[in-house]
Amino acid sequence: MASFSWHCLALELCFAIIGVGLCRVCYARFYPASFVFGDSLVDAGNNNFLISLSKANYLPNGIDFGMPSGRYTNGRTIPDIIGQELGGLPGFSPPYLDPSTKGAAVLHGVNYASGGGGILNFTGKVFGGRLSLDAQLDNLANTQQDLITYAGMDATRDIFHDSIFSITMGANDFINNYLFPIKEFSLRPLLTPGQFTDAMISKYRLQLTRLHEMGARKIIVVNVGPIGCIPYLRELYSPPADECAAQPNQLAQNFNVLLRGLVSELSENLPQAKFVYADVYRIVADIIQNYRSYGFEVADSACCFMLGKYGGLIPCGLTSKVCPDRSKYVFWDPYHPSDATNQIIAKRLLDGGPEDIYPINIRQLASL
Structure with missing residues (x-):
C-alpha cells in the first residue's frame, strides 16, 4: 500500500x-480509475444534491462510516470496498453532483449512481428527483469533456480505456416500478413480465453500447440480486417462514438470464470490449441461505428498523432503532445490505471464480 x-x-x-x-x-x-453507475446500492451521495424523497444523508445511515454521507448503508458500498482493496487512493470515487468533483478530482474516477434510478427512465418516479442510467451517461459525457479540457484528447482516451466502469442497475426497475403497489408509479398494468424484462434488456443494450462508444473498455455489469429476500418485499408478499418472496426472485432470475446473454453478445460484437458479468444474485442467495457460516445471526430482517415483522415497512430514519451489532445482520435497512455483507460480496467479485464473476474477476480485469 x-x-x-x-x-x-x-x-x-x-x-x-x-x-x-x-x-x-x-x-x-x-x-486505474473507477467510474460507478447504478442505484442506491452504490450511490455515494449524488441524491444529496437532488430534490428527492430518496436520500440517506442523515443518521443512522453512515453510523460506521463516520458520518451520513448519502450512502444507503451503515458503512461502505461495494465499490468503496473494491476501491480500497485495489488501492484506489486518495479515497472513494466522489459523487458527480458534488460541486468539488471537477478538475484533478475526476482523474481518480467518479460516482454517478443515484438512489431510485433505473434502466428505464420511468423507474423511481415516486421519489421525484433521481438519475436514470440515461442521465448518468449524460453526466459521464460531461466528465469526458471536462477531462479533454483538463488533460487533452489523447490522455482522456487512455484514461477511459484503462479505467474500470461498473454498472449496478435493474433492481429498482422491479422494486420501484413493476412491483410497486401504486399503479401510477408502475408499468405493470401495461406490460406482461416478459414484455417488461424485454424492454429493460433492449434499453440496457443501447446504454451499454453507448458507454463503449464513449471509450469505456473494462465494463462490469452487475446482475439483479435476490430482491424477494429483502425485508421490504418479505413484508409485502408475506412468504412462509424462512423463505423469500418467490415472484420477485423469479422476475430477477428471468432478467438475469437475458442479461448474461446480452453481456456475451456485447463482448463478442464490440471491438476491444472486456465485459464482465457479476453474479451478485448467486453470491447474496448463498449468504442468505448459509448466513450462520458467514458469521451472521439475522438474514431476514433489517438492522435499522421501525415497523414490520422484518423491519421492512418504513425506510431507515432518524427515529429508527438500530441493532447493537451491525456485523451480525445481512441487511442494514429494508432494501440494502450491511457493510459486513458488502465486504463479502466485494471480496468474491474481486477474487472469485467464474461461478461468481465471468469470465474474469475484478482484480484480473484491473490488471489487464
Whole structure:
C-alpha cells in the first residue's frame, strides 16, 4: 500500500508539473480509475444534491462510516470496498453532483449512481428527483469533456480505456416500478413480465453500447440480486417462514438470464470490449441461505428498523432503532445490505471464480 501511495502522489505531481501527456504510462500502470453507475446500492451521495424523497444523508445511515454521507448503508458500498482493496487512493470515487468533483478530482474516477434510478427512465418516479442510467451517461459525457479540457484528447482516451466502469442497475426497475403497489408509479398494468424484462434488456443494450462508444473498455455489469429476500418485499408478499418472496426472485432470475446473454453478445460484437458479468444474485442467495457460516445471526430482517415483522415497512430514519451489532445482520435497512455483507460480496467479485464473476474477476480485469 505504501508503494502504491507513493506512485499516486508521483502521478499527481506529474500532472501538475510536466503535463498529462507524459504521464499516461504512469497512469495506466498505477492508477486505474473507477467510474460507478447504478442505484442506491452504490450511490455515494449524488441524491444529496437532488430534490428527492430518496436520500440517506442523515443518521443512522453512515453510523460506521463516520458520518451520513448519502450512502444507503451503515458503512461502505461495494465499490468503496473494491476501491480500497485495489488501492484506489486518495479515497472513494466522489459523487458527480458534488460541486468539488471537477478538475484533478475526476482523474481518480467518479460516482454517478443515484438512489431510485433505473434502466428505464420511468423507474423511481415516486421519489421525484433521481438519475436514470440515461442521465448518468449524460453526466459521464460531461466528465469526458471536462477531462479533454483538463488533460487533452489523447490522455482522456487512455484514461477511459484503462479505467474500470461498473454498472449496478435493474433492481429498482422491479422494486420501484413493476412491483410497486401504486399503479401510477408502475408499468405493470401495461406490460406482461416478459414484455417488461424485454424492454429493460433492449434499453440496457443501447446504454451499454453507448458507454463503449464513449471509450469505456473494462465494463462490469452487475446482475439483479435476490430482491424477494429483502425485508421490504418479505413484508409485502408475506412468504412462509424462512423463505423469500418467490415472484420477485423469479422476475430477477428471468432478467438475469437475458442479461448474461446480452453481456456475451456485447463482448463478442464490440471491438476491444472486456465485459464482465457479476453474479451478485448467486453470491447474496448463498449468504442468505448459509448466513450462520458467514458469521451472521439475522438474514431476514433489517438492522435499522421501525415497523414490520422484518423491519421492512418504513425506510431507515432518524427515529429508527438500530441493532447493537451491525456485523451480525445481512441487511442494514429494508432494501440494502450491511457493510459486513458488502465486504463479502466485494471480496468474491474481486477474487472469485467464474461461478461468481465471468469470465474474469475484478482484480484480473484491473490488471489487464
